[in-house]
Amino acid sequence: MSNKYLLSVKKLSVEYKSNNSFIFPWEKKRIVKAVSNISFNLNEGKTLGIVGETGCGKSTIAKAIVNIIKIKSGNIYWRDKNITNLSEKLMKEHRKEIQMIFQDPLASLNPRMNVGEIISEPLITHFPDMTREKIQHKVKELMINVGLLPNQINRYPHEFSGGQCQRIGIARALILNPKLIICDEPVSALDVSIQGQVINLLKSLQKKYKLTYIFITHDLSIAKHMSDNIMVLYFGKIVEMGEKNKIFNQPQHQYTKKLISSIPKLKI
């Protein structure tokens, strides 16, 4: 296996059992295939955009890569090391390099912790011997990097706007200097005029810190702007994958064509 890919996913499948509408507990539970047979490779410094509609399994792939959910079959290789279904203890080392930004900015922050505590949590988890001053310094530095004023460090999430909360989430994901950040619909819950701010921030951070992104979204225009390669998902299966200009200019699959044609255009 060559060393050129940062992340390599081979034939990933995730299933979960769902409750039937029947009330008897001994009824066999229905198996729902969230994603089947997903394979892709990710080069360092590139962005993979995963697009699809609600329920197609985009978030499931994200959760599988960061090992929050159990994988039914398939393998995930991080720099050629197999991290599929790894135990928590062994996974902890890799967590420093793979981080995630969540969809709902306010819900992804613990309402009882202030900004300083939220952003410094990864540091105190992985570097328990770091001094308080050092931690404070690093937190403030990151707050400036994402566009927040460092004197807000004692404030609580509900005192911030949606866009600012998402910046806090980004700062928290960045503080361990990860190599890969998975962005799970990071701007869907934000106002349109703020979406651009966060997208521009993500792009500039990518250049600055040489990050690799997996960018999950249902908005094709943003996907086109952010990604180098695009993967189109439909009901848990990849229907088309390739370089972004090829996908948008010459879509092959019926579903991709349908998605592109449904984008509302301003009639100017």
Added chain:
Amino acid sequence: MLEINNLNINFDTPEGVVKAVNDVSFKLDKNQNLAIVGESGSGKTQLVYSILGLLDKNANVNGEIIYNNINLLNLKEYELNKIRSKRISIIFQDPMTSLNPYMRIKNQMNEILIHHLGSTNVEATKESLHMLDAVKINDAKNILNCYPHELSGGMRQRVMIAMSIICKPEIIIADEPTTSLDVTVQSQIIDLFNEITKEFNSSLILITHNMGIISTSCDSIMVMYGGKIMELGDINEVLNNPLHPYTKGLLETVPNIEENYEELKTIKGDPLNMINIPSGCVFRTRCPNPSHNCKEGNTVNKLIEKTPNHWVDQCCVNCI
């Protein structure tokens, strides 16, 4: 047909007085489709809720809402009930929570007809079936017997639309109807609105923050920010020739799929905190080029007619 004059809506909260809507006036004619565009905190939802009397108890409403020569704000609850759903209906934002999870679709739709038109159960069911066909639901007979959780988001929104047109109202208000739906379903729903307003001769008030969907379905547009109207006019005129920096900004944030961008255009700053509204022009904290007077907070927001049927806030026109 619908005329709103000097509407002010304030809310008493423990944190202070929230001025949700500030001195808003506009008209809606018969068969005219109006798009209300704005972000969170602009007051657009409170504005339409006040038309139907759906505001919370701690709201103070001043001004006039004249519908067919009656001021809706002066009506009592039972009189307002005669208008709700029958003459003015509303489709809410989240189809997941706007249907009662314990009632079958059939019963929820029949309820409207039985209450307003006094139909019997059989007649109501027939009419409901007819309506579900009108919103292009294929398996209407089976859908009638389903519960809401058995339907997808797009289906539920179609059912909501069917419920809103069942009494053939004069005004349909749609509050961000496609925000929680996928993009393929979104275009179908917008097409549906176009057909229905033509077929039933109703007016549509479409609230959204998505500029893309309004260009095909609406005649006029009203841009709101901080509880005030920033720009108002015919849709082609405003989209082709936006006079207000906020409108311009919103139009620029829609990335065109055919172009490549180095950086997305944004409007700087954050949406307003409605408890502490800055003095003077509400937009001055986000304006790309505020005048000196405006920055000091000395200006006043007021709509003026810059070109025929194209109104814009006077402060922001001066600042450009």
Added chain:
Amino acid sequence: MIILNKKIKTLSENLSNIDPVKGRSLWHDARIRFFKNKAALTSLFLLICVLLFTFIGPIFAQWSNEEIDWSVLGDISTLGYPSIESGHYFGTDELGRDLYSRVIQGTKISLMVGIVGALIAVTVGTIYGSIAGYFGGRIDSVMMRIVDILMSIPYMFVLILLLVIFGRSILMLFVGIGLVSWLDMARIVRGQTLSIKKKEYVEAAITIGVNHFVIIRRHIIPNLLGVVAVYATLLVPGMILTESFISFLGLGVQEPNTSWGALISEGAGTMRYGTLWQLLFPLFFFVISLFSLFFIGDGLRDALDPKDR
């Protein structure tokens, strides 16, 4: 908008020197809402007064709670009357002991049973319930079935049995009440944990690599405390009532220790001899404290409800 490294360093040095703004936590908001609630505030004040009474009261007592005043024996209904001159502010009981001191002692013991019992219930119940709810699966099933089994035992029966077999003592009372009171709390906490577990900030913590027990301590328990606090203030009166009932039956604290229940029991027994004060004084403190606790519980629920979510 790429900010240069040097610029960031100078910017961060400049901005770091500005004093950080004070944050407004959710507890702070809840506190403000609580203090706006007049009924809750009055009840808190009354409860504090009762507590102060137990500490300051003994300073004014002229008789201890064991001393028998021989001069009033024989005709308690006229001689044992509450009066300031004789030093019996609340009068005397049937045996000639000063009721004032006895009421102070009874208040101390009843409140202690209530508060300590509730604390034990809260601690054990919260830890047990949050662990069961967080780990789920088999651990959850086993832990909750244990709770179900313990709950189905008729506990008054067991309590009385324990007290009869091992003798009456305060320790036995605590053991008995403690065995049962944490069960409800565990169930409630488990339910809350199940819904908090699904929230995105818990997922974010797992992604960061935080240890499971640290997640429970840092993310789950602080967000439960609202519900726990409300329920705890309703547990305290429950405990006091249980203890009072046991004492009323004659199985509670042993003489010369006393509690509200015991005092009320004695007072009720001598009512027809015209010595109503023996009933009314302990009853007054009993009722005041319970009412205050209920109102505080109500106030807490209103203060901690819905905006916190």
